[in-house]
Amino acid sequence: xNVTIAxxxxxxxxxxxxxxxxxxLPAVLLVLCVLLALTVDDxxxxxxxxxxxxxLAVIVPLVSLLAATGALASEIDDGSIVYLLSKPIKRSTIxxxxxxxxxxxxxxxxxxxxVIAGLILDFGDPQTALAFGAGTLVAGIAYTAIFTALSVxxxxxxxxxxxxALLWEGVMGQYVGGxxxxxxxxxxxxxxxxxxxxxHVKSDVKLPIALILLVAVTLVGITLAISRLRSLVLSTxx
Amino acid sequence: MSDQLRPPAAGVIHDIGYxxxxxxxxxxxxxxxxxxxxxLRHAYGLGRSGKxxxxxxxxxxxxxxxVAIMVGIENALQFDNPPLSQMRYIFFLQAxxxxxxxxxxxxLFSRDLRYGSIVLYLARPLRRTDYALAKLTAxxxxxxxxxxxxxxxxYAGALLAKFDFTLMTKEFLSGLVTALLLxxxxxxxxxxxxAATPRRGFAVAAIIAVLIVSFTAVTxxxxxxxxxGTHRDVASRYANLxxxxxxxxxxxxxxxxxxxDWVPNTTQGLVFAAVYLLVVAGCCWGVNAxxxxxxxx
Numbered sequence: 001x002n003v004t005i006a007x008x009x010x011x012x013x014x015x016x017x018x019x020x021x022x023x024x025l026p027a028v029l030l031v032l033c034v035l036l037a038l039t040v041d042d043x044x045x046x047x048x049x050x051x052x053x054x055x056l057a058v059i060v061p062l063v064s065l066l067a068a069t070g071a072l073a074s075e076i077d078d079g080s081i082v083y084l085l086s087k088p089i090k091r092s093t094i095x096x097x098x099x100x101x102x103x104x105x106x107x108x109x110x111x112x113x114x115v116i117a118g119l120i121l122d123f124g125d126p127q128t129a130l131a132f133g134a135g136t137l138v139a140g141i142a143y144t145a146i147f148t149a150l151s152v153x154x155x156x157x158x159x160x161x162x163x164x165a166l167l168w169e170g171v172m173g174q175y176v177g178g179x180x181x182x183x184x185x186x187x188x189x190x191x192x193x194x195x196x197x198x199x200h201v202k203s204d205v206k207l208p209i210a211l212i213l214l215v216a217v218t219l220v221g222i223t224l225a226i227s228r229l230r231s232l233v234l235s236t237x238x
Numbered sequence: 239m240s241d242q243l244r245p246p247a248a249g250v251i252h253d254i255g256y257x258x259x260x261x262x263x264x265x266x267x268x269x270x271x272x273x274x275x276x277x278l279r280h281a282y283g284l285g286r287s288g289k290x291x292x293x294x295x296x297x298x299x300x301x302x303x304x305v306a307i308m309v310g311i312e313n314a315l316q317f318d319n320p321p322l323s324q325m326r327y328i329f330f331l332q333a334x335x336x337x338x339x340x341x342x343x344x345x346l347f348s349r350d351l352r353y354g355s356i357v358l359y360l361a362r363p364l365r366r367t368d369y370a371l372a373k374l375t376a377x378x379x380x381x382x383x384x385x386x387x388x389x390x391x392x393y394a395g396a397l398l399a400k401f402d403f404t405l406m407t408k409e410f411l412s413g414l415v416t417a418l419l420l421x422x423x424x425x426x427x428x429x430x431x432x433a434a435t436p437r438r439g440f441a442v443a444a445i446i447a448v449l450i451v452s453f454t455a456v457t458x459x460x461x462x463x464x465x466x467g468t469h470r471d472v473a474s475r476y477a478n479l480x481x482x483x484x485x486x487x488x489x490x491x492x493x494x495x496x497x498x499d500w501v502p503n504t505t506q507g508l509v510f511a512a513v514y515l516l517v518v519a520g521c522c523w524g525v526n527a528x529x530x531x532x533x534x535x
Contacts, residue, residue, distance in 0.1 A: 158439040159341045
C-alpha cells in the first residue's frame with residue numbers, strides 16, 4: 001500500500017468529470033428504488049429480485065469494471081504507467097494499492113447504495129439489505145482481481161471485461177445451469193443467502209465452495225496481475 | 239474559428255513552400271465523403287492493424303452466423319413460416335449491437351482527440367460541423383451494416399424458401415426502417431459519449447453503461463408496473479422512453495403500424511417521435527459543440 005499511488009489513482013478515477021459515470025450507476029439504482037417505493041405498494045415482494053437482477057447482475061460488475069480498469073487499464077492505455085514503473089516501487093505494491101483503491105470505490109459506490117436500496121424497498125428487513133451489501137463487497141473484491149489482471153494482460157481490457165460481465169455474469173450466470181457454478185454473481189449470492197432468511201434468495205453454489213472459489217479467484221487474479229506487470233510490454237497504440 | 243476555415247485562395251496550411259499546386263482542388267464535400275468512407279472502413283478495422291479487426295469482425299460474425307444457420311435450417315426442413323421476423327432479431331441481439339457501438343464509437347471519435355490529429359483535420363477546408371457529421375454518418379452506416387447484413391440474409395433465405403413474397407418484402411423493409419432508426423439514435427448517443435472523452439477505455443465503459451443500465455432499468459420498471467404483460471398501463475408504456483432500444487422499438491411499431499409487442503396510440507406515438515428527434519438533435523448538437531471547444535483549444 002502506497003499512499004501517493006492511492007491518491008493519484010483516486011484523482012485519475014474522479015478527475016475531469018470522469019467520476020460522474022461511477023456516480024450515475026448507483027444513482028440509477030437508488031432513483032429506481034425510490035420511484036418504485038413511491039408508486040408500487042408492495043415493494044418488499046420483489047426487493048430481493050430487484051437487488052439481485054439489477055444490483056448484483058448489472059450494477060456491481062459495471063461499477064467494479066469501471067473502478068478496476070479506471071485505476072489501472074487507462075494508465076497503461078495512455079502510457080503514463082511508465083513513470084510509475086520507473087520508480088523504485090515494488091510491482092506488487094502498485095497492483096495491491098490500485099486494487100485496494102478500486103475496492104474502496106466499490107464499497108462507497110456499490111455496497112453502500114445496495115444497502116440503502118434494500119432499505120428503501122423493504123425497510124422492515126435491514127438484515128437482507130446488509131446481506132446484499134456484504135455480497136456486493138465480496139463480489140466486488142473478486143471482480144476487482146479479475147479486471148485488474150485483465151487490465152495488465154490486454155489492451156482491450158474494458159471491452160473484454162464488458163463481454164464477460166454482460167454475457168457470462170449477466171446472461172449465463174442467471175439462466176444457464178453449468179455456467180452458474182462458475183459465476184462470481186452466484187458465489188456472492190451464496191454469501192447473501194447465508195446471511196439472510198429472505199425466501200427468494202437462492203444460490204446454486206454451496207457456501208464453502210463459493211468462499212473457496214472467491215478467495216481463489218481473488219488470489220489468482222492479483223498474482224497474475226503482479227507477475228504480468230513485472231514483464232509488461234508497452235505496445236504502441238493501434 | 240469556423241469563419242477562418244473558409245477555403246482560402248492561397249496560403250492555406252498545407253502549402254508549406256514547395257512547388258505550388260494551382261490545379262482544381264476537391265472541395266469540402268469531397269473531403270467529407272472521403273472521411274466518411276474511411277471512417278466506415280475503420281469501424282470494421284479495414285485499413286487498420288490486424289488486432290483492431292478482431293473485435294468488429296467477431297461481433298459481425300455473432301450477428302450473421304445464427305441467421306445463416308437459421309436460413310439453412312428453414313430451407314433444408316422446408317418450414318411453412320419464417321421462424322422469426324427481422325425486427326425481432328435486432329432486439330434479440332441488442333447486447334451485441336451495444337457492444338459493437340461501445341467498442342467502435344471510441345475508435346472513430348476518441349482517437350483523433352487523443353493523438354491530436356483532430357487539429358490537422360480542422361486545419362483543412364473541412365469545417366468542424368462537416369467533420370462531426372461525417373463521423374456520425376460513418377458510425378450510423380457501420381451500425382446499419384451490422385444490422386442490415388443479417389436482415390438481407392434472412393430475406394434472401396425467406397425468398398429461397400418460397401415464403402409469401404409480399405409479406406417477406408414488407409417485413410424486410412420494416413426491418414430496415416427499424417434498423418435505420420436505431421442506427422441513427424445509437425450513433426448519436428455513442429458519438430456524443432465517445433467525443434466527450436479522449437480516453438478510449440472510459441468511453442467504452444460509459445457507452446455500454448448508458449445502454450445496458452437504461453435498458454435493464456426500463457425492463458424492470460415495465461415488469462413491475464405491468465406484471466401481466468398486457469401493455470395496457472399508460473405509465474408502463476411511457477417507461478419505454480427510458481432506453482434507446484425500447485424507444486426505437488415503440489417508435490418503429492408506431493411508424494410501421496405494428497411489428498412490436500404493442501402499437502402506441504397517436505399521442506403516445508408522437509411523444510415517442512418527439513423524444514427521439516430531441517435526443518438525436520441534442521446529441522448531434524453536443525458533438526458539434528464539443529468540437530467547437532476542441533477547435534478553440
